[in-house]
Amino acid sequence: MPEGKIMKALSGFYYVKTADDIYQCRGRGLFRKKKVTPLVGDNVVFDIQENKDGYITEIKERRNELKRPAVANIDQAIIVVSAKEPDFSTLLLDRFLILVETNDIEPIIFISKVDVLSSREFEAIQDYQTIYREIGYKVEMISVKDDRDLDQLSDYFTNRISVIAGQSGVGKSSLLNRLNSNLNIETNEISTSLGRGKHTTRHVELVDIYQGLVADTPGFSSLEFETLELEALASCFPEMKERQQDCKFRGCLHVKEPKCAIKQAVEANDIAKFRYEHYLQFYQEIQNRKPRY
The missing domain is CATH 3.40.50.300 (P-loop containing nucleotide triphosphate hydrolases)
Structure with a gap:
């Protein structure tokens, strides 16, 4: 069966591009059962029906999403x-x-x-x-x-x-x-x-x-950190990630801990103060996040 890349998703249809054409496809019901949704950018295998219509039968492993x-x-x-x-x-x-x-x-x-x-x-x-x-x-x-x-x-x-x-x-x-x-x-x-x-x-x-x-993509009005854990937040700030190992205590969260290399870098203007303030704001946001079950 042919393979291609999903170029557009619209109203339940997926437009899959191969080396020589574009095919309008739907997703198989098995994806819904597995709670998997085909995404734009996915590399897929599909079955061609009439008039260049088809069904996606397999989604190749994703590098990221x-x-x-x-x-x-x-x-x-x-x-x-x-x-x-x-x-x-x-x-x-x-x-x-x-x-x-x-x-x-x-x-x-x-x-x-x-x-x-x-x-x-x-x-x-x-x-x-x-x-x-x-x-x-x-x-x-x-x-x-x-x-x-x-x-x-x-x-x-x-x-x-x-x-x-x-x-x-x-x-x-x-x-x-x-x-x-x-x-x-x-x-x-x-x-x-x-x-x-x-x-x-x-x-x-x-x-x-x-x-x-x-x-x-559609514009955004807000972004929520739905799955990011507190322990991983500092690693998302490159200037903090490279200094984390210099903190005195392993597992330092750079908030109240003594001899924190991150806070020392902020005081020395090696880390922009507004970036650290954003870290603290995001920290509180994640800490106050309602648990999902």
């Missing part, structure tokens, strides 16, 4: 955050980074809408860019109106499968439309009353960008 957005086998996650409208938020950015880090996917940060900044605002965003780059993240400041900014992004996409994610209204669809003019992904302006965009994406789909594939 995300729940929101629902996509599998991703090489990297491109997190788009706006410099303005909506305002740049390190808290929201760090939430996305934690989600990506927990799934062992490489994160890349695009800061959009830098063309609307004043010189002082631009310098402030540059300072944040420096902080995140020193942590080890790849960070690009871009404007979808500037062809030079877009041309420098091509190497990020070539021969890679990427998920592009971010808060509604940060310009994800505008970016994809500029990178591939054939897409015509619909976008809406920022709602002045809500302070966020009304993103019209309703499904996940892999689209061609610079000889790679990118999953355009």
Whole structure:
């Protein structure tokens, strides 16, 4: 039976691409019984019926998967955050980074809408860019109106499968439309009353960008740490992970423990204070999370 990759999921149908065609498929009932849902990015085996319709019979083993957005086998996650409208938020950015880090996917940060900044605002965003780059993240400041900014992004996409994610209204669809003019992904302006965009994406789909594939996904309004455990949280902060072994006590959670290397690094400005404050906020959130049964 033929094999292919799920390129789009919409209304119970899965569009599977092979080397020479795309087939509209449904999932077998056995997946529902096993509580397994085919995801965009899955490599699958399928049985062709009439008129290029078929049924997915097997889902190959996944390298990784995300729940929101629902996509599998991703090489990297491109997190788009706006410099303005909506305002740049390190808290929201760090939430996305934690989600990506927990799934062992490489994160890349695009800061959009830098063309609307004043010189002082631009310098402030540059300072944040420096902080995140020193942590080890790849960070690009871009404007979808500037062809030079877009041309420098091509190497990020070539021969890679990427998920592009971010808060509604940060310009994800505008970016994809500029990178591939054939897409015509619909976008809406920022709602002045809500302070966020009304993103019209309703499904996940892999689209061609610079000889790679990118999953355009519905926008997010919040991210919850549903499965992340307290003991694993610090490892999702690269600058904390590399210092954990220097704490005096094994199993240090970097909150109240004495001789904590993380807290010492914060005091010495080797770890950005706002990053540690976000760690504490996420720590409390996970600690107060209602148990699931």
